[in-house]
Amino acid sequence: MNAPRLFPLVVTGFLQASLLAAEAPGPVIPPGSEKAKEALDTSPRHGEYVDVAMPDGGKPIRTWVVYPERKDKAPVVIVIHEIFGLADRIRAVSDSLAADGFIALAPDLLSGIGPGGGGTSSVASRDDIVALVRGLTPDKVAARLDAVRGYARKLPAASGKSATIGFCWGGAASFAYATVQPGLDAAVVYYGTSPDPSALAGIKAPVLGLYGSDDARVNATVPATEAEMKKLGKILETHTYEGAGHGFLRQQDGRDGANLKAAREAWPATIAFLKKHTG
Numbered sequence: 174m175n176a177p178r179l180f181p182l183v184v185t186g187f188l189q190a191s192l193l194a195a196e197a198p199g200p201v202i203p204p205g206s207e208k209a210k211e212a213l214d215t216s217p218r219h220g221e222y223v224d225v226a227m228p229d230g231g232k233p234i235r236t237w238v239v240y241p242e243r244k245d246k247a248p249v250v251i252v253i254h255e256i257f258g259l260a261d262r263i264r265a266v267s268d269s270l271a272a273d274g275f276i277a278l279a280p281d282l283l284s285g286i287g288p289g290g291g292g293t294s295s296v297a298s299r300d301d302i303v304a305l306v307r308g309l310t311p312d313k314v315a316a317r318l319d320a321v322r323g324y325a326r327k328l329p330a331a332s333g334k335s336a337t338i339g340f341c342w343g344g345a346a347s348f349a350y351a352t353v354q355p356g357l358d359a360a361v362v363y364y365g366t367s368p369d370p371s372a373l374a375g376i377k378a379p380v381l382g383l384y385g386s387d388d389a390r391v392n393a394t395v396p397a398t399e400a401e402m403k404k405l406g407k408i409l410e411t412h413t414y415e416g417a418g419h420g421f422l423r424q425q426d427g428r429d430g431a432n433l434k435a436a437r438e439a440w441p442a443t444i445a446f447l448k449k450h451t452g
Contacts, residue, residue, distance in 0.1 A: 200273050202440040205425035209265040216268045218242065225280065225324045227317070232285025234317055235292050236324075237264045238278050239271040246332040248358070248451035249325040251318060252279040253339030253346045255423070258293030258302045259283070262423055263340070270338075273444045275451075276331055280321045282309060306342060314346050315353050322354070334358045334451040336378075338443065339365055341420060351378045359450035361443055364391050364419050367398035379408035381446045383439045385417030387428070412442060 204212045213220070219240045224233035237259065241247050250270050254263045259281035267277035283305055287295035296302045322335050336359035339347030344365020351360040352368050357378040364384050380402070384392055395411060402409040414421065416431030422440070425433045 200441045200444040201269065202425075202436050203266040203269040203422065204262070205436075206260075206262045206423050207426075209261040212265045213261060213268060218268055218271045220264070220268060220271075223324075225321050227320050229316075232290055234280045234282070234321055235259075235284045236278050236280040236321055237267055238276070239264075239267045240276055240330065241271045241274045243274055246330055247274055247276045248332050248334035248336065248447070249276045249278060249322075249328070250447060250451075251321055251325065251335070251337045252277055253318070253337060253343030253350075254279065254282065254293075255340045255420075256303050256306045256342035257299060258296070258306060260293070263343075266338075266340075266422075269440075270447075273448075275447065276325065276328060278321055278325050280317060282306070282314060282317055284317075311349055315350055318346075318350050319354065322357075332451075336360060336447055336451050338447075339363065340422065341365060348380060348382075351376050351380060354378075359447055361446065363422060363439070364388055366391050367394040370397050370401040373398065373401050373407065374405060376402075376405075376407050379410070379446070379450050381443065382409065382411040383442070384411065384413045385419055385421045385432070385435060386413050386415045387417065388419040391419065410446065412439065414438060 221238055223236050223238055225236050226233050252263055252267045263279050267279045270277035281292040284292040286305055325331060326333055326335055337347040337350055338361040340363045344362040347360050348362045348365055349368050351357055352372040352375040355377045360378050360380045362382045399409060414435030416428055417435035418428050421432035421435040425436050
C-alpha cells in the first residue's frame with residue numbers, strides 16, 4: 174500500500190533537483206563588440222578609471238577597475254586588451270569578471286604614448302592604434318603590467334592573489350608576462366601566440382589556452398609549447414574549439430554559430446580555471 178505513495182514522492186524530488194540544477198546560474202559570457210557599450214551602461218557593478226603610477230615616474234597607466242559585489246576579499250585579474258587598444262569590449266569583459274567575483278583591472282597600455290601624451294582614445298584611427306600597440310616592447314609591457322599588478326594587490330578589497338587574461342595580442346602578452354612574473358597565480362590566453370619555448374622555464378603560474386580551430390597562425394605555435402611545458406612539469410591546459418576563428422569571443426556572431434558556441438564553452442572554463450587557481 175505504501176509503494177504507490179512513495180513512487181510519486183521520489184519522482185517529485187528528482188524533478189525538483191533536476192530543475193534546480195538546470196536553473197543554477199553559470200557564468201554569463203561577456204558581450205561581443207556590438208553589445209559591449211549597452212552592457213556597460215546597464216551594469217549594476219561599480220567601475221571607475223584610476224591612474225596607476227609608474228615607478229620610474231613616467232606617465233601613469235589609465236586603468237579601468239570593476240569591483241565585484243561580495244563580502245570577502247577578492248582575487249584580482251588584469252585584463253590585457255587586444256591590438257585595438259582599450260575598447261568598450263575589454264571593459265565589458267572586466268565587468269563580466271567582476272560579476273563572477275573578481276576585481277578586474279583593464280589597463281590602457283598605450284597610456285602616455287598617444288598624441289599629446291594620451292592613450293587609446295587620443296589616437297585618430299584603428300590603424301594608428303594597431304601601429305602603436307605593435308611598437309610596445311615586451312619589457313615595456315611587463316613593466317606596465319607590474320605596476321598595475323602592484324597597485325591591484327594593495328587594494329583594501331584584494332585578497333593578494335592575481336591573474337592575467339588577454340585576447341589576441343593581449344593573449345600573447347598574458348602568456349609572455351607569466352614567463353617573467355613568478356608571483357602570478359594564473360594566466361589565461363585567448364587565441365594569442367605562445368612564447369618561444371626557451372622562455373617557458375620562468376613560468377610558475379598555471380596557464381589556460383583557448384583557441385579556435387580555424388586560426389592556423391596562432392595554433393602553429395601551440396604544439397611546441399605544449400611539449401616544452403610538459404617536459405618542464407608546468408601546467409598548461411588547452412582547448413581548441415572546432416569551426417571557431419580568431420577572436421571568437423569578440424566576434425560571437427561569426428562563422429555560422431561556431432564562434433558563439435566556442436564563447437559559450439570557453440568562458441565557463443575560464444571562470445572555473447581562475448577560481449581554482451586564485452581561490
